[in-house]
Amino acid sequence: xxxxxxxxxxxxxxxxxxxxxxxxxxxxxxxxxxxxxxxxxxxxxxxxxxxxxxxxxxxxxxxxxxxxxxxxxxxxxxxxxxxxxxxxxxxxxxxxxxxxxxxxxxxxxxxxxxxxxxxxxxxxxxxxxxxxxxxxxxxxxxxxxxxxxxxxxxxxxxxxxxxxxxxxxxxx
Amino acid sequence: xxxxxxxxxxxxxxxxxxxxxxxxxxxxxxxxxxxxxxxxxxxxxxxxxxxxxxxxxxxxxxxxxxxxxxxxxxxxxxxxxxxxxxxxxxxxxxxxxxxx
Numbered sequence: 001x002x003x004x005x006x007x008x009x010x011x012x013x014x015x016x017x018x019x020x021x022x023x024x025x026x027x028x029x030x031x032x033x034x035x036x037x038x039x040x041x042x043x044x045x046x047x048x049x050x051x052x053x054x055x056x057x058x059x060x061x062x063x064x065x066x067x068x069x070x071x072x073x074x075x076x077x078x079x080x081x082x083x084x085x086x087x088x089x090x091x092x093x094x095x096x097x098x099x100x101x102x103x104x105x106x107x108x109x110x111x112x113x114x115x116x117x118x119x120x121x122x123x124x125x126x127x128x129x130x131x132x133x134x135x136x137x138x139x140x141x142x143x144x145x146x147x148x149x150x151x152x153x154x155x156x157x158x159x160x161x162x163x164x165x166x167x168x169x170x171x172x
Numbered sequence: 173x174x175x176x177x178x179x180x181x182x183x184x185x186x187x188x189x190x191x192x193x194x195x196x197x198x199x200x201x202x203x204x205x206x207x208x209x210x211x212x213x214x215x216x217x218x219x220x221x222x223x224x225x226x227x228x229x230x231x232x233x234x235x236x237x238x239x240x241x242x243x244x245x246x247x248x249x250x251x252x253x254x255x256x257x258x259x260x261x262x263x264x265x266x267x268x269x270x271x272x
Binding site: 069 | 178184251
């Protein structure tokens, strides 16, 4: 019975994610698009929870929905796009874009293996589930220490780069 | 427990939607948001594989993807801001020169 409930929840979340993504891409008003992207991110966080990735779900809500999307929203309101809702949303080449999207979706859909059987845990010694915070943290700070530090360097470079790029030129 | 095949299919569909948005929209900010949708689709696939293989490395790669998405948002929006100063009312098909 819990498996049935999990499947129902998954298919609801999947359908809601796809609908939110389609609405986000096609809405005329950019603010409405952002709010649909927010709905998409929250539903994807639910999918992470179902997939046993609790930490990832929390990061998704806090960082994606909380920080990145609010950043985009503030930015959109800062720019105050005039007459955005009156202009065409898509460029003249939109049939090509739709064809590319459909082609990619068909390719990926048919390339996936629907008969993936669950593998027995190869590292079955760990008693914690792979998604638990202690397991993720342990792997993150033992095997992935160097990539973790490099990510912090990338974030620092991004902060400095954003300030440099957005700064007013002294002469201009 | 989620069905892995369906989860990967969902990732593919979301990625395709983001691809259409990135290629088709005329507003640069919505193109950047479409990139975020694509990165999120990849994260869905990574989480599904992580659960399927009982290995937390997939989630760690997804965390790195989120960090890179944050960096991309910061730099991308900085570029859009610099562009909006010189060319207000930005539409991508009007940006055809290499340097302003």
